[in-house]
Amino acid sequence: MDLTRDDLISYLREEQNIDDPIEGGTELFSSGLLDSVSMVGLITFIEERTGSVISAADVTLENFDTVDRILDHVAGLD
Amino acid sequence: MSKDFDRCMWPLLADNLPERSGKIAAIDSNRRATYAELVAEAGRVADRLSAQGVGRGDRVIVHLRKGIDEVAAMFGAWKIGAVVVNVNTRWTAQQLAYVAGDCRARAVILSRAAMKGLTGASTLAPGTVFMVQGEAAGPAQGAAPRVGLSPAADAAPDEISPHDLAMIIYTSGSTGAPKGVMLSHRNIRIGAISVAEYLKLTEDDRLLSVLPYSFDAGLNQLTTMMLVGGTIVHQPLTMPAEVMRMAQAEGVTGIAGVPPLWNQIVRMLADSPMALPDLRLVTNTGGKIPPNILDLMPRVFPGVEIYLMYGLTEAFRSTYLAPERFERKKGSIGQQIPNARIFAIAHGKGIAGPGEQGELVHAGPLVSMGYWERPELTAQKMRPCPELAHLIGAEPVVYSGDLVRVDEDGDLWFVSRMDEMIKTLGFRLSPTEVEDALSQSGLVTDVVAFGVEDDDHGQVVHAAVTYLPEASASGLAVHCARAMPHYMRPQRIHAWDGPMPRTASGKLDRPAIIAATKVATNSMQ
Secondary structure: OOOOHHHHHHHHHHOOOOOOOOOOOOOOOOOOOOOHHHHHHHHHHHHHHHOOOOOHHHOOHHHHOOHHHHHHHHHOOO | OOOOOOOOHHHHHHOOOOOOOOOEEEEOOOOEEEHHHHHHHHHHHHHHHHHOOOOOOOEEEEEOOOOHHHHHHHHHHHHOOOEEEEOOOOOOHHHHHHHHHHHOOOEEEEOHHHHHOOOHHHOOOOOOEEEEOOOOOOOOOOOHHHOOOOOHHHHHHHHOOOOOEEEEEEEOOOOOOOEEEEEEHHHHHHHHHHHHHHOOOOOOOEEEEOOOOOOHHHHHHHHHHHHHOOEEEEOOOOOHHHHHHHHHHOOOOEEEEOHHHHHHHHHHHHHOOOOOOOOOEEEEOOOOOOHHHHHHHHHHOOOOEEEEEEOOHHHOOOEEEOHHHHHHHOOOOEEEOOOOEEEEEEOOOEEOOOOOEEEEEEEOOOOOOOEOOOHHHHHHHEEEOHHHHHHHOOOEEEEEEEEEEEOOOOOEEEEEEHHHOEEEOOEEEOHHHHHHHHHOOOOEEEEEEEEEEEOOOEEEEEEEEEEOOOOOHHHHHHHHHHHOOHHHOOOEEEEOOOOOOEOOOOOEOHHHHHHHHHHHHHHHO
């Protein structure tokens, strides 16, 4: 299944309660907007949507800190 | 390093000057601070607090993300003799408001985002002083507020007694509202001296700080580094890959964690090993690491000293297992740390000997000042121990509520929280034993076992588990039948979807997990 930009942003707004505007490059974790516990929920959401398993070693800021990076990373998964 | 017990928190930092003025004291992902810069920054916080009329004995809440700002805020408050109440940023606005009300906070140092949450029911008392991170970073605007400050501001540190209240650590218990444990300057300082001694920390050490400063074990990474003049490296994120990347990039020599974090990190490193040439020690506290993860630790951390530790917020830190005994005794919490006296007490009988079990009690200078404005609770938890009267007289000890077993060498093994022991089929069963046995299957990550009342058996064993991706319930059932005696086998195993909830300190939130599992079970019946 696909994960669209709109899905991801509405997940972040509704499930993670982010009130501030979210752009493709908004830093989610390094800025402190979300904490590491939110990451767990985000990973579960992505795994459910895409049917992929994300390994702990891939859960980095480089892959998950912004909406753009998440979509790029997910696009590269099997 | 100064081994003087009778000094306060401010000199813990300030004594590093002038010798280490130019040395890096603290590292964030985007900046570094030398000791001189950290002292200056904390001094500015102190000036601003003083200018607003905050002074000795006033409670100052620090509610900031892990980092140099947070450290400066804490030491700034200590400089003027105020009491630090560090409230984890994972706590909600409502919890923050509760703590502020309970301790009657005079000032709150927080981020702009957290400030926005303090509305409606979470509004703080009128007159509370707010200091917002990143705004007016210099001394207070306008010169007038400095009136009455000097020379008192500079003289203040000398007036503060090491026996004064330095910090209140709020813990959210399994029942009721959070309660505050009161620590004196002396408690925290002796804690730092004791831990630095057995971890053999020196100014060449660079400890990674992942655990929050609102948690006694996390605070110790900071206080030990300030004591010995080392460097503290901040990692506010607990994603295992980021924790280890930071450890590698900054050449940290030590990492302190709690079991759920080690569980994730060790599994990750077992799959993707990482070279960590500077790493000298890793420590665990806050519960028992599952046995299958303990087995992997020497392999993923070759040549690294592994310390298993145990502490109570009410007595700061209590025991550790020396790394040279890890291989033979892994899983044990070892023996008393320097400056603590730890006993296992068989109630009404005496001190538990080899092979016996007893409640862990803690005596000595690390025993805290009790609970903030809860004298009955303090008297219940900290009181003279009749079984120790011949050794320590009527000196109060902390009753931990933890049952431990004493082995033939005097090393202690955590058995269970006393109120979590499962009584089933005439056996007294420790949830930890059940959890260890389930973890040994290699099929699960998070595991919590608990007793459920049962008309026929007294209690029966239930467990909540998070399965690894490739694991199945039938596989675990086969393991239970093979590896566990019948009385220990869970009557029901509940599959938990995803990782289990953690407390703000990163430990499994057992009461929440057990309650949620019971609710889910009842709604199905």
